[in-house]
Amino acid sequence: MATELPNRRPLVGPAPVDGCRICYAAVQGRAAAWTRGDERGVQSFNEMVDQHPHQRATDRRGTT
């Protein structure tokens, strides 16, 4: 009944910021959620990528 098109790709959504470990974790989780068929999980991980303050490893540690 509530079947949507199954053809959507797992990697649609906001792109992770390079070097941001939160993004990294989110895209890992998103892929896992997609594998499980957990669309809500995919969406919440997309929101996570979109909404958190990105932290690049090089941003804060470059200067002491």
Ligand SMILES: [Zn+2]
């Ligand atoms: Zn990020």
